[in-house]
Amino acid sequence: MKNKWLAIPYVVWMAIFVVAPLILVVVFAFTDNANNLTLDNFSGMATYIPAFQHSFVLAIAATLICILIGYPLSYFLSRESLMVRKVAMMLIMLPMWMNFLLRTYAWMFLLDDNGLINQFLSNIGLFDLINNLFGTRLTSFHMINTQGAIVLGMVYNFLPFMVLPIFSVIDKIDPKVIEAAQDLGASNAMVFRKVIFPLSLPGVLSGVTMVFIPSVSTFALSRLLGGGKTLLLGDLIEMQFLGNAYNPHLGSAIALVMMVIVLVMMAIMNRFGEGEEGVAML
Template identity: 50%
Template sequence: MMRSKTAAAPFALWMTLFTVIPLGIVLWFAFTDEQGQFTLSNLSSIGEYAGTFGLSIFLGAIATVICLVLAFPLAFTISRAKGRKQQTMVMIIMLPMWMNFLLRTYAWMSLLENNGFINQFLRVIGVLADGQSVSLINTNGAIVLGMVYNFLPFMVLPLYSVMVKIDNSVIEAAQDLGSNVFQVFGRVVLPLSLPGMLSGITMVFVPAVSTFVITKLLGGSKTLMIGDAIETMFIGQGANYHVGATLSLVLMVLILVCMAITGMVDKEGEGDAA
């Protein structure tokens, strides 16, 4: 016991310094005014951000669902591939993650712009007339695209790591006992992949909801997500740490609620399958 406590000490120190204390500071800012007096006025001013919160959760949820739908068959295919092929496929999934996040998002900008690659291409092949363009950038669609592109590996990898442990003979046993493809999926693969699904959803949804870079670069100035709202509270002229801290806090609570709901749905699903 002593040994494991000693070993955990650096971690405990780290957590205290960089998680517990900062969280305390956020709390302190959220419930005080400029004079350092306790107040709930920050919290009551959050109401005007309801739309922003709603949009963030909406776009984050759509991106998460798209990631899940794309990642599930992909991860399953990778998990069934053989040795070297499997390693190569995992590499290819991880490859974009080794490139800078900003760079990747800028790349999408140059693809989606009104004079970007896609519009130019459409003009060349004659789908669009000269001077015409399809508005791709600065839309909610572009934001979701950016989220899916950037966060897809975070869905694929946890799913893959769970699926790779599913023994092929278990799938064969399900077929042997009379399950068609859909029954094998619903009664064996899906329930056995649930832990990976849950951590994948968390790893995509949380950064997607709170992103501000993707919104800024691909969503233009008109779409404001909660990440952008928080950013403006800490940087520039209208900065207000107290409102910013409150927004962060509310976002955290909302995400926790969303995760709790996901967890409950998953548990029910498990009960169904069993």
């Protein structure tokens, strides 16, 4: 009974800062400026279908890149000594100690046409070599204000969310299971394909969820690294609440639809995760 009283501050916090805002979002999504029930907010979203497409395409691209980078990194780290793991994890988490916007501004400086990357390439003579070979007048690579820069920002900021769950799952795989497979004649490739990868899939699915959700809802990256040329869902929602096109009812409807889509995808990922755990146990 005493332990239940300890949960009261948490319940109050959740009610004020989680439940109440969600209720307001639902109320605003189904009402108009006169507080009348309406579905016009949802029908008006058809104009912004390209924003949905851009958000999901870029988020999927960033998630796939994080898998391609994060899984091998997690796998090799799980094979290293404890000291190497600690140093590697510190380096992976170190950027997270810095403010999100500061990290993004740093990438703006690096990717600019006159930024550090282009200056370095110019100093080593790469542009002169390309111009001599192909007869061009290239002075820099245009990387900033592109969709590629947005994806790069997503990967850089959210890669730790892919590495940590995968590493945690692989690190907990019982070495006896791997030894048993090797004793039965399985090659290293077969051990990875039949044992390690299936057992690590729950970590992969957790990483996919943790990377995809913030990627699909981000707004600062598209404005700073994309130059505002690519409208994403986060930008669209922000515009409805803070921009000149002030319409909190439409913004709430878009936010509600996005939340439903994310919850459905999380449910699907969890279902696959449960299935993979069952297969692995068999």
